[in-house]
Structure formats: structure tokens, C-alpha cells
Amino acid sequence: MNKENHQVLLEIKDLHKEYDTRTVLDGIHLRVHKGEVIVVLGPSGCGKSTLLRCLNGLESIQGGDIQFNGESLVGSNVNWQKTRQKIGMVFQNYDLFPHMTVIENILLGPIKVQKREKKEVMEQATQLLERVGLSDRKDSYPRQLSGGQKQRIAIVRALCMNPEIMLFDEVTAALDPEMVREVLDVILGLAKQGMTMMIVTHEMGFAQAVADRILFIDEGKVCEMSEPKEFFTNPKTERAQQFLNIFQF
Amino acid sequence: MVYKLLSFGFFIFLIFPEKNLDGGECMDINWQFIISTLPLYQKAAWITIKLGFWGTLLSVIIGLVCSIILYFRIKVLKELVEIYVELSRNTPLLIQLFFLYFGLTKLGITMSETTCAITGLAFLGGSYMSEAFRSGIEAVSKTQIESGLSIGLSQTQLIRYVILPQAFAVTMPSLAANCIFLFKETSIVGAIAIAELMHVTQDVIGMYYQTFESLFMLVVAYLIIILPLSFLLSWLERKVRYAEFGN
Numbered sequence: 181m182n183k184e185n186h187q188v189l190l191e192i193k194d195l196h197k198e199y200d201t202r203t204v205l206d207g208i209h210l211r212v213h214k215g216e217v218i219v220v221l222g223p224s225g226c227g228k229s230t231l232l233r234c235l236n237g238l239e240s241i242q243g244g245d246i247q248f249n250g251e252s253l254v255g256s257n258v259n260w261q262k263t264r265q266k267i268g269m270v271f272q273n274y275d276l277f278p279h280m281t282v283i284e285n286i287l288l289g290p291i292k293v294q295k296r297e298k299k300e301v302m303e304q305a306t307q308l309l310e311r312v313g314l315s316d317r318k319d320s321y322p323r324q325l326s327g328g329q330k331q332r333i334a335i336v337r338a339l340c341m342n343p344e345i346m347l348f349d350e351v352t353a354a355l356d357p358e359m360v361r362e363v364l365d366v367i368l369g370l371a372k373q374g375m376t377m378m379i380v381t382h383e384m385g386f387a388q389a390v391a392d393r394i395l396f397i398d399e400g401k402v403c404e405m406s407e408p409k410e411f412f413t414n415p416k417t418e419r420a421q422q423f424l425n426i427f428q429f
Numbered sequence: 430m431v432y433k434l435l436s437f438g439f440f441i442f443l444i445f446p447e448k449n450l451d452g453g454e455c456m457d458i459n460w461q462f463i464i465s466t467l468p469l470y471q472k473a474a475w476i477t478i479k480l481g482f483w484g485t486l487l488s489v490i491i492g493l494v495c496s497i498i499l500y501f502r503i504k505v506l507k508e509l510v511e512i513y514v515e516l517s518r519n520t521p522l523l524i525q526l527f528f529l530y531f532g533l534t535k536l537g538i539t540m541s542e543t544t545c546a547i548t549g550l551a552f553l554g555g556s557y558m559s560e561a562f563r564s565g566i567e568a569v570s571k572t573q574i575e576s577g578l579s580i581g582l583s584q585t586q587l588i589r590y591v592i593l594p595q596a597f598a599v600t601m602p603s604l605a606a607n608c609i610f611l612f613k614e615t616s617i618v619g620a621i622a623i624a625e626l627m628h629v630t631q632d633v634i635g636m637y638y639q640t641f642e643s644l645f646m647l648v649v650a651y652l653i654i655i656l657p658l659s660f661l662l663s664w665l666e667r668k669v670r671y672a673e674f675g676n
């Protein structure tokens with residue numbers, strides 16, 4: 181599947197990120213086209229989470245540029261409230277709001293931030309819940325759900341804002357193995373529908389199945405960027421070979 | 430709950446020990462006196478309740494505003510709040526009251542005794558409530574705040590829909606303690622000539638020398654006010670906790 185001639189949705193140019201004096205991202209370049217699924221791989225601490233967090237303004241950046249739909253996300257006059265509606269993000273620890281029911285969690289953004297009609301949002305939420313197989317849990321509290329269910333709700337919460345791109349940061353890392361599948365299936369479904377996504381994961385089989393391109397980062401630099409088949413069967417760099425060896429017994 | 434009732438029983442037992450044990454009246458309690466001063470105490474109790482209620486309510490409002498100023502680190506205001514909290518927590522209520530009542534009069538600002546008393550209580554309570562809210566707000570995890578931000582909430586929406594409801598559940602026990610603390614502190618405002626319970630008791634003792642009966646009435650009056658309040662607060666605490674944590 182070649183989506184490289186699609187419109188560029190997100191462009192990262194020479195991104196630099198430092199914590200105090202430590203460089204964590206060191207000149208990242210990346211173009212994400214509409215409908216493309218980029219899986220970000222790399223050893224622990226290489227800066228994968230930091231990269232995603234820079235994209236929706238949870239971290240400030242020290243150099244380079246990020247353009248979303250042609251608009252720069254660097255500088256003090258970025259309207260993050262508006263931008264974040266277009267960039268959905270799901271974290272590792274399914275941070276649903278514990279004092280709200282499932283449906284309240286989902287409706288908060290669309291109604292309070294986007295000022296949409298409750299009835300219309302409700303319809304969309306119901307459809308999305310059905311799609312992830314949780315339409316009967318509308319009125320449950322997060323504490324009454326399993327980890328996998330919570331994570332699927334977190335995905336629905338982000339989707340209900342109608343984002344143009346979804347960022348997933350190790351969304352299955354905190355889950356029991358038998359729940360991993362149900363969450364990955366939802367993400368696979370999104371890929372089939374053409375959702376643009378950037379996914380950080382340690383599930384190699386899933387990465388291979390879902391990715392259009394693999395972005396391999398090491399020590400804050402793009403080490404390799406290739407199609408999944410090529411990356412997994414014939415990695416170009418030694419670092420990538422070493423990394424893949426860890427997953428083989 | 431049970432302990433609250435027990436403490437009340439224990440108090441009664443302390444007062445009438447002999448009577449309970451052998452039925453003989455060792456201490457001569459002047460019931461006639463108690464009945465005749467009852468209306469005085471009733472009136473005073475209402476004043477105490479009024480002072481406690483408004484003092485607590487204003488304290489909560491002041492505390493909420495202060496803690497939000499601290500959260501947003503608003504320049505200048507933040508420093509003012511910090512000075513206020515230190516000043517208020519490290520000086521006795523009595524001195525604060527005297528300053529408001531006598532000191533401000535010197536500066537040409539006069540308040541009625543009641544306004545002054547409620548202001549004093551609110552000045553004291555506001556800082557305690559502010560500290561309580563602050564610790565509650567600090568207990569809200571960073572990931573909660575980030576997941577709020579990532580659905581596009583503004584700072585105010587974040588406070589309103591995510592931070593305060595969660596902070597409230599954490600803070601509720603200290604809010605309840607502060608609330609009871611403030612009701613008890615009303616016993617000090619009699620110093621500026623308000624006929625609340627403590628003041629009336631001192632008056633009555635001065636006039637009739639019925640020290641024991643007067644003090645007995647005083648304690649009972651406070652228990653009658655504070656025990657139900659305490660029940661109400663425990664109930665509220667459990668309700669708020671349940672909404673948040675489910676236990």
C-alpha cells in the first residue's frame with residue numbers, strides 16, 4: 181500500500197528536544213501522509229513517548245519545526261486547544277476520568293470543548309461503543325472495567341472528537357496478554373478505515389501487520405525508516421538488527 | 430459513628446457518676462436554674478450556629494479561590510495568598526479578631542460585631558481550607574491532567590471538570606475537620622461582645638454563680654450543634670469518596 185502520494189498531514193523537521201542539558205530527540209525528520217500508519221519502534225528510553233508528546237504540545241521543543249495541515253505547531257501563539265481536538269492521543273495507562281461514567285468520559289470533549297449537540301454526539305458515541313463491543317457499559321465507572329475495556333473506552337473517547345490523526349503510546353503495555361488482542365483489533369480496524377496513526381508499541385507481530393512504515397529510533401535519532409516487511413526481514417542497520425534479536429528466542 | 434454516641438454517653442456518665450451507681454444525689458444540680466436559663470442558651474446557640482455557618486461557607490469560598498490562584502501560579506496574587514496563609518495560620522484567632530474589631534476602628538473602618546466575627550472566622554478558616562484544597566489538587570495525577578489537556582480542555586475546563594472533582598474527594602476529610610474546627614472556634618468571638626454560647630455562659634456565671642450548671646449547659650449545647658454536624662460530614666465524606674473511588 182503506497183500512501184506516499186497522499187496529502188502530507190504532519191511534517192516533522194529537524195526536531196530537537198532537550199531535558200535540561202540532555203538531548204532526547206536529536207534532529208527527527210518525518211512526513212506522515214493522510215491515511216498512513218507509522219509504527220515507532222526503538223529501545224526503551226530512546227525517545228518514542230517524548231516524540232508523540234511533542235506532537236500535541238505536552239512537551240515544549242528546543243529546535244526544529246512541526247507542521248500539522250501546513251500550520252506550524254512551534255511558538256507561543258499556537259492554539260493548542262484547537263489543535264489537540266484534531267490530534268487524538270491514547271496513553272499507556274488508560275487515563276479515563278475516574279469520577280465520570282464511561283459515557284460522561286466520552287461526551288466531555290465533544291460537548292464542552294467542541295460545543296456540539298448532545299444528541300448528535302450521543303449517536304456517534306453509541307456507534308463507536310458498539311464498534312469496540314462495549315455498548316452495554318455506557319453507565320459503568322472506569323473502576324468497574326477491565327484494563328482492556330478501559331483502554332478501548334479511552335480510544336473511543338479520543339475518536340469521538342473526530343481527530344485527523346491518532347497517537348498511541350504503548351496502549352497495550354499495561355494489559356494482561358489476553359486483553360491485548362481486543363485492543364489491537366480496534367486499532368487494526370481503524371487502520372482499515374484509513375485513519376492516520378502513529379503507534380508506539382512493543383508488539384512486533386502487530387507492528388508488522390498494521391504499519392505502512394516503520395520508524396526505528398535510537399538515542400533520539402531516526403535510525404531506520406522502511407516498509408515493515410523490509411524492516412523485519414532485512415534490517416539495514418546493526419542497531420535495528422540487535423533490537424529485533426531481543427524479540428527472537 | 431458509634432464512638433461519637435459513646436463519647437456523649439461517657440460525658441453524661443462523668444457528670445452523674447454517683448447517681449448512676451447508687452441512685453443517691455451526691456451533686457445537687459439546680460434543675461430550676463437550668464430550665465430558667467434555657468431560652469438564653471437557645472438564643473446563644475442560634476448565634477453560634479449562624480457564625481459557624483457563615484464563617485465556614487466564606488472560608489470554603491476563600492480557600493477555593495486561594496488554591497486556584499496557587500495552582501495557576503498567578504503572579505503577585507500568588508505571593509499575596511502565600512503571605513495571607515502564613516499570617517492567618519500563625520496568629521491566634523483572638524488577636525485577629527481584636528485587630529479587626531479595635532484596630533480597624535482606629536483606621537476609621539467600623540464593622541458590626543457580627544460582621545467582624547464572621548470576617549475573623551473566614552480569615553482564619555480561609556487559609557486552612559486553602560491548604561486543604563491545595564493538597565487535594567496536588568494529589569491529582571499528572572496523567573489525569575494530561576489526558577484532560579489532550580482532549581482539548583482549556584485550563585478553566587480542566588479545573589472545573591477534572592481537577593476539582595477529584596481534589597474534592599481527596600480533600601473531604603480535611604474539609605470536614607476544618608468545618609468542625611471553625612464551629613468550635615466560634616467560642617472565641619464572644620471576646621468582642623457577641624452573645625454566642627461562650628459569652629453567654631460567662632455572663633450567666635458572673636451573674637448567678639451557678640458555675641457547674643452553666644458549664645454543663647454549655648457543653649451540651651456544643652454537643653447538640655456539633656454532633657449532628659459531624660454525622661452529616663461523615664455521611665457526605667462517604668458519599669463523595671464513593672463517587673470517586675467506589676468504596
Ligand SMILES: Nc1ncnc2c1ncn2[C@@H]1O[C@H](COP(=O)(O)OP(=O)(O)OP(=O)(O)O)[C@@H](O)[C@H]1O
Nearest residue numbers: 199200204222223224225226227228229230231350
Ligand atoms: N520529564 C523528564 N525529565 C527528564 N528526562 C526525561 C523526562 N521524560 C523522559 N526523560 C528522558 O528522556 C528519554 C526518553 O524518554 P521516553 O519516555 O521518550 O522514552 P521511550 O522511548 O518512550 O521509552 P519506553 O520504551 O521505556 O517508554 C529517557 O532517557 C528519559 O529518561
Ligand SMILES: [Mg+2]
Nearest residue numbers: 228229230350
Ligand atoms: Mg514510552
